[in-house]
Amino acid sequence: MPWNALLASDLQARAGWGQAIAQQIRSRAEWGAVPALDAACLHGWGAAAPATAAPWGMPWGWVPVCDMGLRGSWGNRLRPLDVRLRLIYNPKPAAKDAFVRGRARRSNEHGPRFDAAAAVEASLYVPGSSALSFSFSGQRYTPPSSPLVFFDFRYEPERPPIQPTDTGGQALRWESARRLNQRAWLPWGKARVLDGRLTELPYVDYPGPVKPLPEPPPDPTILDTYMIANTVNLVALPSRTPIEAKNIKIGLDADSFSWSFSADIFTRAALELVQPDAGGAGELELDINGWKWVVLVERYSRKLQFPTEAYTITGATRGQLLAAPYAPLRSALNSAPINAAQAAEGELQFTGFTLDWQATDWTFPAGSLSYQSQTAIQVIARLAETVGAVVLPSRDSDHIDIVPRYPAPPWEWGQVDAPIERIIPPAMMTDLGGEWTxxxxxxxxxxxxxxxxxxxxxxxxxxxxxxxxxxxxxxxxxxxxxxxxxxxxxxxxxxxIEIVSVTIPLFPFSDDHGVGLILPAHLYRVPEEAGPWVGLCLGVDISAEGTGAVRVRQQIKLERHH
Known part of the structure; x- marks a missing residue:
């Protein structure tokens, strides 16, 4: 508050100035010496006694600056403190597996060769001519029990150092391997069980069976003129009654499971011998130059032409009995693993037919082989088709073969181990034609x-x-x-591909110098002048025309790969 004149207030309560009256004089205190108190608690000043100076004394010094650049470097900036807390390992931990370590020593590469026989001879004692020599007379030296002096003749040969063997002329230099036959390299993959190349040499380290090389087909005899006395016989079964016929044709292709047959007969009596009856279809036996077929007559027709009449009969071989309408329709599902050959043989159970599976075989897991309303031959044909095989029926028996349509891939037909069945010389071909496909x-x-x-x-x-x-x-x-x-x-x-049509004679069955019967799914070599080639038979058709001295021909189709 600023200084100024005080306002007059309560003037009536003012007291005038006057002499004060002295009161309470007795309570005044005089100035004097202060009395000493608690003299017993007096602490005197003196030199302080050193306490825990040795262990806890810390000298003043310059503290280094750390972590200036967050850099870590080794140094002796930090001084050891609390030396008494230092840990000393006692005893030292034992070394593990110290006794198994091997010491590396250098071999004696350039020293003389160690001769064990010479070392043995050197260890033998040989008495000399000196004053001190011993002669044991061929007996072992044995010192007395308490001699004044005895001799120790034990010899411990020095252990020779290791020396290298065959160091001269056996050194191999390291260098990059040469690349040979780069076209023949094989990538590594999962191994597969294969028959491999055919060979006549047994494998030393292979105890399994060895496939021999196929025998080369015989070379037919090449003649200027071939004289063949054809014989054609047709008889009814089971009576074996001869039937006069003409224009006989029988053939097979790779996609059929039975031979097809047709012929012309002349009389009604002959028709009654072969036409179907209550016992089923009639059976015939056809013999052409010793090659026999047993066929079933399924259809016939009559053709009247004054003054003669003719009947035409058609049929197939006994493989037709495995198809409709002879074979029943069945459905199946395998409950256990089974392979293809077993499944095909199971279809022929109780039928009287036999089977030879020559194609690739494989396994069906449980529940994977199923079909509905199929005949036996339909199932077998589908099994064969799955792996590229065909059904090859027998001519005169209840037997079928399952063979690959291609016995070998076309790019291997020119190799030595190609399975060639026969050789067809051009000199035997009466007709030749081709179709480019x-x-x-x-x-x-x-x-x-x-x-x-x-x-x-x-x-x-x-x-x-x-x-x-x-x-x-x-x-x-x-x-x-x-x-x-x-x-x-x-x-x-x-x-x-070229489909080559060839017509050749049908040589007798017993003629070893001819070509014989050509069958589908087999390879045949044709040695032409321009160069030999191999063809796959796709089908064969045999015809016997006329009566009496008939002409027999077989027309074949060969698949040739250029």
């Missing part, structure tokens, strides 16, 4: 099962696999061998 040059094929099985890309070795065939999907491709066989079959159908 080229196909794409496929080099890869993708095969796969559907619900069960596996898939595989089959590629021709040595190619890029850049021209694949249409993909193949089949319910019964359930195993790796089946996929590989089917893919190889599809690749074999491609390339520059």
């Amino acid at each position: 080229p196909q794409p040059a496929w080099n890869a094929c993708y095969t796969s099962g559907t619900s069960v099985g596996c898939s595989m890309l089959v590629r021709r070795a040595g190619t890029a696999g850049d021209n694949p065939t249409p993909d193949v999907f089949d319910d019964w491709l359930t195993d790796q061998p089946a996929n590989q066989a089917r893919g190889t079959h599809e690749l074999s159908k491609g390339g520059n």
Whole structure:
């Protein structure tokens, strides 16, 4: 508050100035010395006694600056403190596996060779001519029990150092390997069980069976003129009554499971011997130059032409009994794993037929082999078709063979181990024709099962696999061998193909110098002057025209790959 004049207030309560009256004089205190108190608690000043100076004394010094740049470096900036808390390992921990370590020593590369025989001779004692020599007379030296002096003749040969062996002329220099046969390289993959190349040499380290090389087909005898006395006999079974016939034809192609037959007969009596009756279809036995067929007569027709009449009969071999309408329709589903050959043989149970499975075999898992309303031959034919095989029926017995349509891929037909069946010389050909039917040059094929099985890309070795065939999907491709066989079959159908038609005579069955009967799904070599080539038989048709001195011909179709 600022200084100014005080306002007059309560003037009436003011007291005038006057002399004060002295009161309470007795309570005044005089100035004097202060009395000393608590003299017993007096602490005197003096020199302080040193306490815990040795262990806890910390000298003043310059503290170094740390963590200036967050850099870590080794130094002796920090001084050891609390030396008494230092830990000393006692005893020292024992070394583990110290006794198993091996010491490395250098071998004696350049020293003289150690001779063990010379070392033994050096260890033998040989008495000399000196004053101190011993002669043991061929006996072992044995010192007395308490001699004054005895001798120790023990010899411990020095342990020779290790020396290298065969160091001279056996050195091998390291260098990059040479590349040979780069076209023949094989990629590593999962191994597959294969028959391999055919050979007559047994494998030393292979105890299994060895496939011998196929015997080369015999060379037919080449003559200027072939004189064949053809014999054609047709008899009714079981009476074996001869039947006069003409224009007899019988043939088979690779896609059929029975031989087809047709003939012309002349009389009604002959027709009654072969026409169907309550016992079933009539049976005939056909013999052409010793080659026999047993056929079933399924159809016949009559042709009237004054003054004669003629009857035509058609039929097939006994393989037709496995198809409709002779064989019943069946449905099945495998409850356990089974292979294809077993499944095919199971279809022929109680039928009297036998089967020889020569194609690729594979396994069906449980529940993967199923079909509905199929005859026995339909199931067998589908099994064969799955791996690119065909059904080859017998001519005169209840037997069928399952063989690959291509015994070998076309690119292997020119090799030594190609399974050639016969040689057809051009000198025996009466007719020759050809039809050019080229196909794409496929080099890869993708095969796969559907619900069960596996898939595989089959590629021709040595190619890029850049021209694949249409993909193949089949319910019964359930195993790796089946996929590989089917893919190889599809690749074999491609390339520059020519269908060659050849007509040759049918040589007698007992003639070893002729060609004989040509069968489908077999390879035949044709040694032409321009160069030999191999063809696959697709079908054969045999005709016996006329009566009496008939002319017998067989016309075959060969698939040739250029």
